[in-house]
Amino acid sequence: MKEIFDRRQRLFSGARFSTALFCSGGSANGGGASFSYFSGCAVDGSYLVLKKSGGVLLTHGMNYAEAKETCCYPVRKFGKEPAKDLKRACGRGTVGFAPGEMSAARYLALRRMAKLALANAGEKIAEVRGRKSGSEVQKISAAARITRKILDGLQPWKFRTETDLGAHLKIRALEVGCDLAFEPIVATGKNSAHPHHKTGNAKMGNFVLVDFGVKKDGYCSDFTRCYFRGNGAARERAAYGKCRKIYGEIVRALPSCKTGRDIALLGGKMLKKHGMPVLIHSIGHGIGMEVHEYPHLGFKSDEKLEGAALALEPAAYFARFGVRYERMVAHVNGKWREI
Amino acid sequence: MKEIFDRRQRLFSGARFSTALFCSGGSANGGGASFSYFSGCAVDGSYLVLKKSGGVLLTHGMNYAEAKETCCYPVRKFGKEPAKDLKRACGRGTVGFAPGEMSAARYLALRRMAKLALANAGEKIAEVRGRKSGSEVQKISAAARITRKILDGLQPWKFRTETDLGAHLKIRALEVGCDLAFEPIVATGKNSAHPHHKTGNAKMGNFVLVDFGVKKDGYCSDFTRCYFRGNGAARERAAYGKCRKIYGEIVRALPSCKTGRDIALLGGKMLKKHGMPVLIHSIGHGIGMEVHEYPHLGFKSDEKLEGAALALEPAAYFARFGVRYERMVAHVNGKWREI
Numbered sequence: 001m002k003e004i005f006d007r008r009q010r011l012f013s014g015a016r017f018s019t020a021l022f023c024s025g026g027s028a029n030g031g032g033a034s035f036s037y038f039s040g041c042a043v044d045g046s047y048l049v050l051k052k053s054g055g056v057l058l059t060h061g062m063n064y065a066e067a068k069e070t071c072c073y074p075v076r077k078f079g080k081e082p083a084k085d086l087k088r089a090c091g092r093g094t095v096g097f098a099p100g101e102m103s104a105a106r107y108l109a110l111r112r113m114a115k116l117a118l119a120n121a122g123e124k125i126a127e128v129r130g131r132k133s134g135s136e137v138q139k140i141s142a143a144a145r146i147t148r149k150i151l152d153g154l155q156p157w158k159f160r161t162e163t164d165l166g167a168h169l170k171i172r173a174l175e176v177g178c179d180l181a182f183e184p185i186v187a188t189g190k191n192s193a194h195p196h197h198k199t200g201n202a203k204m205g206n207f208v209l210v211d212f213g214v215k216k217d218g219y220c221s222d223f224t225r226c227y228f229r230g231n232g233a234a235r236e237r238a239a240y241g242k243c244r245k246i247y248g249e250i251v252r253a254l255p256s257c258k259t260g261r262d263i264a265l266l267g268g269k270m271l272k273k274h275g276m277p278v279l280i281h282s283i284g285h286g287i288g289m290e291v292h293e294y295p296h297l298g299f300k301s302d303e304k305l306e307g308a309a310l311a312l313e314p315a316a317y318f319a320r321f322g323v324r325y326e327r328m329v330a331h332v333n334g335k336w337r338e339i
Numbered sequence: 340m341k342e343i344f345d346r347r348q349r350l351f352s353g354a355r356f357s358t359a360l361f362c363s364g365g366s367a368n369g370g371g372a373s374f375s376y377f378s379g380c381a382v383d384g385s386y387l388v389l390k391k392s393g394g395v396l397l398t399h400g401m402n403y404a405e406a407k408e409t410c411c412y413p414v415r416k417f418g419k420e421p422a423k424d425l426k427r428a429c430g431r432g433t434v435g436f437a438p439g440e441m442s443a444a445r446y447l448a449l450r451r452m453a454k455l456a457l458a459n460a461g462e463k464i465a466e467v468r469g470r471k472s473g474s475e476v477q478k479i480s481a482a483a484r485i486t487r488k489i490l491d492g493l494q495p496w497k498f499r500t501e502t503d504l505g506a507h508l509k510i511r512a513l514e515v516g517c518d519l520a521f522e523p524i525v526a527t528g529k530n531s532a533h534p535h536h537k538t539g540n541a542k543m544g545n546f547v548l549v550d551f552g553v554k555k556d557g558y559c560s561d562f563t564r565c566y567f568r569g570n571g572a573a574r575e576r577a578a579y580g581k582c583r584k585i586y587g588e589i590v591r592a593l594p595s596c597k598t599g600r601d602i603a604l605l606g607g608k609m610l611k612k613h614g615m616p617v618l619i620h621s622i623g624h625g626i627g628m629e630v631h632e633y634p635h636l637g638f639k640s641d642e643k644l645e646g647a648a649l650a651l652e653p654a655a656y657f658a659r660f661g662v663r664y665e666r667m668v669a670h671v672n673g674k675w676r677e678i
Contacts, residue, residue: 042537044535045535061619062533062534062535062619062620063533063535065532065533066533066535066536066537097443099442099443099444099446099447100442100443100444101442102442102443103438103439103440103441103442103443104436104438104439104441104442104443104445104446105438105439105461106443107438107443107446108438108446108459120447122444163516167513167514167516170513171510171513171514174506174509174510174513175506175510177502177506193404194401194402194404194405195401196383196384196401196402196405197405198381198382198405280400280401281401
C-alpha cells in the first residue's frame with residue numbers, strides 16, 4: 001500500500017499534468033502494466049484516475065466486486081454514461097496518459113466522448129516505473145533465477161525441432177508456477193541470423209540459440225544462450241565466446257555509465273574491439289513488468305540508469321548464423337549487480 | 340495466396356478509403372491479427388500497405404529476411420526516414436486503419452511524422468474478418484476439437500487450487516502443440532460469481548467453473564464448463580443444467596437470426612423463460628484469430644451473422660456463485676453447425 005502511494009507521489013513530482021489516467025487491458029491481452037503498477041491490482045476493463053492527493057478506480061458492474069477486493073484506491077461503478085463519469089473523475093486540467101498502453105480506438109473515444117484534455121505522459125510514467133524499488137528488484141531477481149535454472153538444466157538435443165524445444169520451455173515455466181515473459185525464440189542453424197526468428201519446424205542442427213524468460217509475480221526476466229552439440233559449429237562457438245566476453249566487459253564498465261546512450265556507446269566500442277559487426281538491435285533494454293521498458297539503451301537515449309533493471313544482449317549476426325548472449329543486471333543502492 | 344488476395348478484394352469492395360494500413364505487434368505481444376490476416380505472415384515491427392490493386396510490406400533491416408520468406412506481398416526495407424517511406428507507400432488518399440489494433444502512441448506518431456490522412460476502417464476490417472472461409476472454419480474447428488478433448492478428460496479434483504488447475508490446462512495446451520487463446524479462468528465456489536475472475540490460490544471446493552480455449556494455427560477456441568464433486572452444490576448444478584438447456588434452445592433458433600441483436604434478444608428471452616437473471620455480459624461473441632471479434636452479439640448490434648464463427652455462453656450470476664456454459668458454432672454455407 002505504502003509503495004503504491006509512493007509511486008503516485010513520484011508520478012506527480014514535477015509533473016505537467018494534474019490528473020493521470022490509466023486503463024487496464026481486456027481479458028484477452030496482458031496490457032495495462034502501468035495500470036497494475038499504480039493501482040496494485042489487475043482488474044479487466046477499468047480506469048484508474050490519479051490526482052496528487054489520491055485516486056479512484058472506475059469499473060463496470062461485472063468487475064466491481066473483484067476491484068473492491070484488490071485495488072488500493074476507492075472503487076466506483078460506472079453509471080449509464082461512463083464517459084461522463086470519467087470526465088467528472090478527471091476534472092478540468094490536463095490528463096496525462098501513456099499512449100503506448102492505450103489503443104488508438106480508446107484514445108479517440110476518450111477525446112470524442114469524454115472530451116478529456118489528454119496529454120502524452122508516457123515518458124514520465126516510464127521514468128517512474130524505470131526506477132525499481134527493493135521489492136521490485138527482488139521479484140525481478142526471482143524471475144531471473146528461475147529462468148537461469150531452467151536454461152542450466154536444458155538438454156536441447158532431446159528435442160527434434162525448434163517448436164518442440166520451445167514448447168518444452170513454455171511447459172517448464174508453467175510447471176514452476178510462472179507465466180511467460182514473451183514467446184521464446186528458438187533458432188537453429190541459419191535461423192539464428194534473424195534476431196526475432198519465429199520458432200518453427202526446423203530440425204535441430206548442432207547449434208541453437210535460445211531466448212527465453214519467465215514472468216513471476218508480474219515481473220519479467222530475459223536471457224539468451226547458445227548451445228552446441230559435439231565439436232561442430234566452430235565459427236558459431238567462437239563468435240558466442242566473444243559475446244560472453246563482451247558482456248563481461250560491459251558489466252565491468254557499467255559504473256562509468258549514466259544514461260542509456262552511455263551503455264549503447266560502450267557496447268558499440270566493445271563489439272568493435274573484438275572485431276564484431278555493428279549491432280542491428282540495441283545492446284539491451286530496461287526490464288520490469290514489461291520485457292522492454294525504460295531505460296532505452298539507444299545512441300540518442302538520455303534516459304537514466306539510476307535504479308534500473310536491465311537485460312544486456314551483445315550479439316553478432318552474419319549471413320549464415322547469429323549468436324547472442326543475454327543476461328540481467330540491476331542498479332541497487334548505487335551499485336550494479338548481476339541478477 | 341489466393342485466399343489472402345481475396346481478402347484484399349473484399350476489403351476494398353465498397354470501401355471509403357483508397358489505402359489500408361496495418362501494423363504488426365511487437366515481439367512482446369500478440370497484437371496485429373489483421374496484419375497477419377491480410378499479409379499471411381507474422382513479422383514483428385512491420386507495416387502492410389494495401390491498395391485495391393496490390394500491396395507492399397515495409398519493415399526494418401532486422402526483420403527483412405524473414406518477411407521476404409513469409410509475406411505474400413513484395414517486401415521493402417525502411418530507409419533512414421521510415422515516416423517518409425510510409426507516406427510514399429500510402430500515397431495521398433484516405434488511409435483506413437484498425438484503431439483497436441494500433442496503440443495511441445503509434446497513431447499519434449503516424450499522424451505527426453508521416454502526415455497520413457488516417458480514417459477509422461475498424462468496422463470494415465472486422466466485417467471482412469468476421470466472414471470466415473472454409474479453411475478458417477477448419478482451423479477454428481480443429482482448435483475447438485482439441486479444447487473439447489482436454490475438457491472431456493479433465494479431472495478437476497486432482498488439483499489443490501485454482502492456480503494448479505489453471506497451470507495444468509495451460510500445460511495441456513502446449514503439450515498438444517497449441518498456444519492459449521486467452522488466460523484460462525478457473526473459479527471455484529463464490530469466485531464463480533465474477534465472470535472474469537482472476538484464477539488464484541483458492542482451494543478447490545466441490546464446484547468449479549472452467550473457461551478455457553487453445554489457439555491452433557492462429558485460430559482461437561473458447562469453451563466454458565462447470566464441474567461438480569459428489570452430490571453437493573445442488574443449486575449450482577440446477578442453474579448449470581438450465582444454462583445447458585438454454586444453449587441448446589438458442590442453437591436451434593439460430594436460423595431465425597440475421598444480426599448480433601437477434602441473438603442477444605433470443606438469449607435474453609430464453610434466459611427469462613427459464614427464470615434466470617438478466618445477463619451482465621453478452622450472450623456470446625464472434626471468434627477467429629482473436630478470441631473476441633466480429634460479430635458483436637449486443638442489443639444494439641446490427642453486425643451480420645453470414646459466415647460467422649461464434650462462442651455462445653448463456654450464464655447466470657448470483658450473490659454466492661455463478662454458472663456458465665459455453666460452446667462454439669459456425670455458419671457454413673448458410674447453415675449453422677456446432678464445432
